[in-house]
Amino acid sequence: MKQLPRKIIYLIMVLLLVNSSIDAQQKKAVDAAKRKEKIERSYKKAYAKARVRTIKHRRDIQTPATKDQMDEADKRAKSFNKQNDPTFIERLFKRKRPRKR
Numbered sequence: 652m653k654q655l656p657r658k659i660i661y662l663i664m665v666l667l668l669v670n671s672s673i674d675a676q677q678k679k680a681v682d683a684a685k686r687k688e689k690i691e692r693s694y695k696k697a698y699a700k701a702r703v704r705t706i707k708h709r710r711d712i713q714t715p716a717t718k719d720q721m722d723e724a725d726k727r728a729k730s731f732n733k734q735n736d737p738t739f740i741e742r743l744f745k746r747k748r749p750r751k752r
Contacts, residue, residue, distance in 0.1 A: 710718065737745065 710721065713721065
């Protein structure tokens with residue numbers, strides 16, 4: 652009779668230890684995923700900065716006449732791309748989708 656409660660207590664202790672080790676493994680996996688996302692964000696940020704510097708350098712090395720042509724091309728592109736954009740009122744009252752998690 653006395654051994655039955657002891658066995659139950661030992662069984663509960665073993666299950667708690669196994670459960671805590673599984674939780675620790677899950678935490679390590681979550682931490683690793685967070686570190687990976689942080690590294691990817693830093694790479695994207697560095698790439699964006701390098702891209703901006705490259706575009707600025709390409710513009711700076713041009714002659715003034717070419718810079719004017721580039722400005723005109725940018726204006727035409729912006730006006731063309733803006734044709735189908737919704738107005739401020741349409742954007743304000745547009746139905747928002749719930750974010751995916």
